[in-house]
Amino acid sequence: MVRSLPTAVRERLAGLRQLLRDEEVRSISRRYFISNGFDGTLTSIGVGVGSYLSGVADGATVFAVGLGAAVGLGTSGVWSVWEIERAETQADILRLERAMLTDLDDTAIQRQKANARLVHAVMSGIGPILGVVLPLVPFLFEGRGLSLAGATVGGILIGVALLFAFGAYLSTISRQRWYVAGLRMGLAGLVVAAVNYLLPG
16 A cells, blocks of 8 residues: 555655654644643633533534634644744754754755644644544534533533543653543643633623
């Protein structure tokens, strides 16, 4: 299957595999993914609880509103990280060029940094999209076995579980107790749900 791909595509895939073995690239992408996934999940819980308390009539409408938030946060994640990493990459290239007294345009170093920027931007966009969409899935089943209240509770539980998973995953890097790290992250989802519930109106 891989051999049937054009040479340029095979070379790009090989470069990507090599890039993903770079711990620095994985670390930065991981931060963007989890940070923006955290934001997206909390946003989703807020959308779900706020919609229910505001009297939104059906789950499909809640999901549609959340989808708009996912598009906004996903676009923000990709665009902002692309520009941030572009500036940082350019600064790194300029420092290397001054140190090496040579032009690094269209070199392996320049291409590697450009590919790393792409990986960071993609991961930054995927995080909030997953974070928003997954907790809203129960709203698609409103009226088909779930009440709006049930969908809201289901969304909160999925969001808290997702946040817990983020925390537990981070604990494997920092060597913390996984359940403590997971509970700390998951607590944020409960706080957002409670604050929305307590808000006037």
